[in-house]
Amino acid sequence: MRNCIRSAFRQNLQLRGAWSQNYLQRPGEGALKNVTLIPGVGIGPEITNSVRTVFEALHVPIKFDVLDNFNFENDDSKKQLRKNECILLGVMTEKNQKYTDNYKFYKYLDLYANITFAFSFEGITQRHHNTDIVVIRENTEGEYSGVEHEVYPGVVESIKVTTKQASLRIAEYAFEFAHLSGRKKVTAVHKANIMKLVDGLFLQACREVAQRYSFIKYEEMIIDNCCMQLVKNPTQFDVMVMPNLYGSIVQNVVAGITGGVGMAAGASIGKDHALFSQGCRHTGRDIAGKNVVNPSAMLVSSTLLLRHLGLPNFADQICRAVQHTIQDKNIKTKDIGGNATTDQFTSEVIKSLGR
Template sequence: MSLITRNLPRLFIQTSQITATRNIHNNLIANHPKITETDGSKIKCTLIPGDGVGPELMASVDKLFKAAGVPIVFESYFFSEVNPTLSMDLDVVASSIERNRVCLKGILASPDFGHIGELQTLNMKLRNALDLYANVVHIKSLPGVKTRYDNIDCVIIREQTEGEYSALEHESARGVVECLKIVTATKSQRIAKFAFDYAVKNNRKKVTAVHKANIMKLGDGLFLRSCEEIAKLYPTIEFEKMIVDNCTMQIVSRPSQFDVLVTPNLYGNIIDNTASGMVGGAGVVAGASYSSKCVVFEPGARHTFSEAVGKNVANPTAMLLCAAKLLNHVNLPSYGQMIRDAINKVLMDGKIRTKDLGGQASTQEFTFAVINNLKIPTTSHL
């Protein structure tokens, strides 16, 4: 009996399981319903300004959208863990996102309360309420932004509803804390399937599973086996596996070797931030979190930059790129491309730069420079 014949029953079971998972979760990359805009009406989008400089960055988006005539109306909610008395209720915010199916979100601060307070942060509660299981961060070199490397182009896909962020920890004895890392086959297969579907749809050639199965043989072992099983269903996509500590070294040594990376929760967070620093920092990288029904667009490197509040110095590029991605998602790609082209023109010219990119321009100056470079068509429809 051939190896293929022997493996057919197992592969059939795996395929059936994944098909059932696809039917339940209706994989967003391939099947999320597009919101069309053909009658001139506006699309409603939930807006969460966030903490730190988030409100200032959202003001930049608002100015840009108004200047470009983008047919979006924001349903805004103040949502914060550091100012809970003014914050809207989680259920209200989650219901708005579920209803609108799309959200633009600033970064929420997660205070360190030590052993006091709830273990789940507001970010975690929102992700769990909406089942925002896949975080996607596209790490791409921007024109005119000089860094150590050129032409970086990779995508980090992070599972963000379990793993080290399960909020299951307790002090079993004084001075002894047990923290549980939850890994399930269902969610590991789901994020692996998402990564391979993303690779297929976006003409990517390789998926790298990042793990620590050499030490966490059961937990990360299950994640890795799940990725290996899903990889068999995609014979045209190259698959490799890499231990997380080696991955962090490799990505700063030779980033060109990576295409799509799929990771458990904590590893993805670390690699997101490391890779963001390689293309210009937290101010220039956009991200998005997906469920089967909605998408939340937010910066890829989650820093509130609270020390800069009110100083008008934050780089709005990441948030503007998030807004452009949102426009693509709601079937307004011409507006999204117009915004990206304007951002690229400002960065290429190099005359208007915020301090994080070596310039002296303010948030507002950069925003107005992007607005001045918008190529708005003379016709009423894009």
């Protein structure tokens, strides 16, 4: 349980404190809190249903405003997005053009910091032990700026946008997160040896911020070497900060070495809104609707939501229940070496509440 607590469960107000020094004062635990819920597509409805079932069993004081048929191109849907500060998201992607590009969604809410937690979880067989990594990804620009065009038949350009303002903002978030979480090192991941201007600007911003946090070790690593080092020796990393595309890659690598997509919790943080979802944005269409998906990552992400809203007691109970289910009851879904269904896993988590 130690690694779980340090990686995600212990974060308490760190997520909230790092993204805004002026967050709203919230009522006590007894007050009902409204949260927007977007089940989405693929495995999204199943993993969010697991969270809802656990919340109901624990009588968590949250009311979900459910957007079942969310369509970003619909003005009504976009208005609903801004209604509540917090959003719980299953999986969102394009499906028959109904769901628009992810980058527009995150940019619309200015969810500039995407965080993925990857840690060794007792009870799951892994190649590496004592891994405890937080990947912080700039979430609004880079290769995912959405600026593409055909300059000549058969010749297409995709513009990578990097700004000093966004680079400073994500670097400041990473170092403040490390400071508030008691972490010792920040690694900036880049490809400035080739993309000297865009990634050079990102590194310049990271170096400026690093000077203000002299008590935190700072290092830089090229993305190629970073991926090799992660597979070879992931325990050398602590907090990692990087542009958008590299973050998408590294998030999946760290998830893979610590149990897979079903074990990596995540959040996307902005000044006015906070979104909680799995750390990796996989639709899982091949397993959707088969009652085999692992809801652990979504359950852990929901505890980050609870801590963010000032409900740590409920978060602690769910954390312990997930850990007990996997480690002591040995109830696991197929992706982590077991045969339990999604419903069976969720039921065991509920039975373990209050331990």
